[in-house]
Amino acid sequence: MFFMVIFASGVSAYDGVYGLGTEEQEQWQEQESSIMIAGYQVSPEVLMYNDIGTVTVTVKNMESAKSVNIKDARLLSRDIKVLSDSYFNIGRLGPGESLNLTFTIKAVCPDGIYYLKILVAGEDAQNIRYSIPVTVDSSSLTIGVKDIPEDIFKGERARIELAIGNPRHNTVTAVKIATMEKNVIPSEVFIGALSADETKVASFNFTPQTNGAHILNFVLEFKNGDNYHSTDLSVPLNVTDSKKRAELILTGIEVEPMLGTNAYKITGDINNAGLKEAKSVVMKVGDAEGIEAMNPYKAYFVGLLSPDDFSSFELDVKVGENGTQVSLPLVIEYKDEDGNKFSKTEYISIERHQGTTTSRELPVSMIVLLVVIAIVVIGLIAGV
Known part of the structure; x- marks a missing residue:
C-alpha cells in the first residue's frame, strides 16, 4: 500500500486530459484553484496482470476562511481499466477540510508504469487535475529446494526444505505452501506476509x-492485495533401501502342540542383523483364517534390539480343525531411531497331528490305553 502527499498547486503541467475537448482542456490547464490533490494511495502498491486494485485520492480545501463546493471527480486512463463510476454532486468542503475519493481499477495492460488522470471540478470553475503513477509488474514469488538429503531411503523420514522468495517491490500476504502427497507432513505450511526481497523457509518431512x-x-x-495467485513446484526423488537400517530375522523356531487341544506354543529367537537399533520390538500372531492368538502370550514385547543382539520370544496360538498343514503368519513390529514404524511378516508351517482333538474329547492313544488297562484288570479279576 502506497501513500504520497503532494505539495503542489492545483494546476498540472501535463498537456491533454483524456475525454475532454480542446476548450475544456484549456480551462482545466489555466484555472488556478483553492482545492488541490493533497495525496493519493494505490493498493496494492504494485499490481500484477489482471489484478483489481484501488486508487484513493485526497482532495483538500486550501482556503482558510471559506468553504468550496466539489461538483464531480473523474479518474481516466487509456491503458488501465477504471471499473468504478465517477463521483457527482460531491458537496461542500469546509476551510482546511479533506475528502477521500476511492476508485477501483483493473490492470489489463502489459507490465509497466502508467499515469492515471484524476479530474476534480469545483464551483466557480475551480478545476484541478493530477497524474497518478500506477505500476504493473507480474513477477510472481519464487519457490525452490533449499536442502534435501542426498540419499532417501524407504521407510525413513527425509527432511525437505523449500525456500520462498519475494522478488517484487511490494509486500504480499497470506503466503502458504500446500501439498496433497499422503506421505508428506505437514500438508500445509503458512508463512503469512512476505516483504519485498525477503526469503523464508518451509520444512516438510517425507x-x-x-x-x-x-x-x-x-x-x-499468496495474495497481492485482494487478488489470489499461485505457482507450482515439482520435486523428483529416487527412493532406495537403506543399508544401515535394522534388519530383524527369526531363528530357532519350534512348534510344540498342547496336549488335548488344537493349540500350539511357538518359541524361537529374534535377531537384529542390521546396523541400526530396533526399538519397541513386538512379536505377535498375524490375522489369517482359522488362526487365533491365545493367552497368556497373544503378543510378546521384546523391546530394544541393538545391532547383533537377539532375544527369545513365545507365542500361543489356536488353529482350526480343517486341513493337516497350516501356514501361520508371525508379525514383527518395531520403530527406528526417528520413531518411524516398520512391520514385516514371516510365515511358518504347522503340521497338525492326527491324534490332536478338541479339549472336549480324549485323544485316541488315551482311549486305547484305557481299553488295554480295562482288559488287564478284568483278566486279573477273572483269574482270582
Whole structure:
C-alpha cells in the first residue's frame, strides 16, 4: 500500500486530459484553484496482470476562511481499466477540510508504469487535475529446494526444505505452501506476509513407503492485495533401501502342540542383523483364517534390539480343525531411531497331528490305553 502527499498547486503541467475537448482542456490547464490533490494511495502498491486494485485520492480545501463546493471527480486512463463510476454532486468542503475519493481499477495492460488522470471540478470553475503513477509488474514469488538429503531411503523420514522468495517491490500476504502427497507432513505450511526481497523457509518431512522414482508436488499460494495467485513446484526423488537400517530375522523356531487341544506354543529367537537399533520390538500372531492368538502370550514385547543382539520370544496360538498343514503368519513390529514404524511378516508351517482333538474329547492313544488297562484288570479279576 502506497501513500504520497503532494505539495503542489492545483494546476498540472501535463498537456491533454483524456475525454475532454480542446476548450475544456484549456480551462482545466489555466484555472488556478483553492482545492488541490493533497495525496493519493494505490493498493496494492504494485499490481500484477489482471489484478483489481484501488486508487484513493485526497482532495483538500486550501482556503482558510471559506468553504468550496466539489461538483464531480473523474479518474481516466487509456491503458488501465477504471471499473468504478465517477463521483457527482460531491458537496461542500469546509476551510482546511479533506475528502477521500476511492476508485477501483483493473490492470489489463502489459507490465509497466502508467499515469492515471484524476479530474476534480469545483464551483466557480475551480478545476484541478493530477497524474497518478500506477505500476504493473507480474513477477510472481519464487519457490525452490533449499536442502534435501542426498540419499532417501524407504521407510525413513527425509527432511525437505523449500525456500520462498519475494522478488517484487511490494509486500504480499497470506503466503502458504500446500501439498496433497499422503506421505508428506505437514500438508500445509503458512508463512503469512512476505516483504519485498525477503526469503523464508518451509520444512516438510517425507517418509516413502515404496522404492523407485517419486515426484512431490507443492503449490505456493499468496495474495497481492485482494487478488489470489499461485505457482507450482515439482520435486523428483529416487527412493532406495537403506543399508544401515535394522534388519530383524527369526531363528530357532519350534512348534510344540498342547496336549488335548488344537493349540500350539511357538518359541524361537529374534535377531537384529542390521546396523541400526530396533526399538519397541513386538512379536505377535498375524490375522489369517482359522488362526487365533491365545493367552497368556497373544503378543510378546521384546523391546530394544541393538545391532547383533537377539532375544527369545513365545507365542500361543489356536488353529482350526480343517486341513493337516497350516501356514501361520508371525508379525514383527518395531520403530527406528526417528520413531518411524516398520512391520514385516514371516510365515511358518504347522503340521497338525492326527491324534490332536478338541479339549472336549480324549485323544485316541488315551482311549486305547484305557481299553488295554480295562482288559488287564478284568483278566486279573477273572483269574482270582
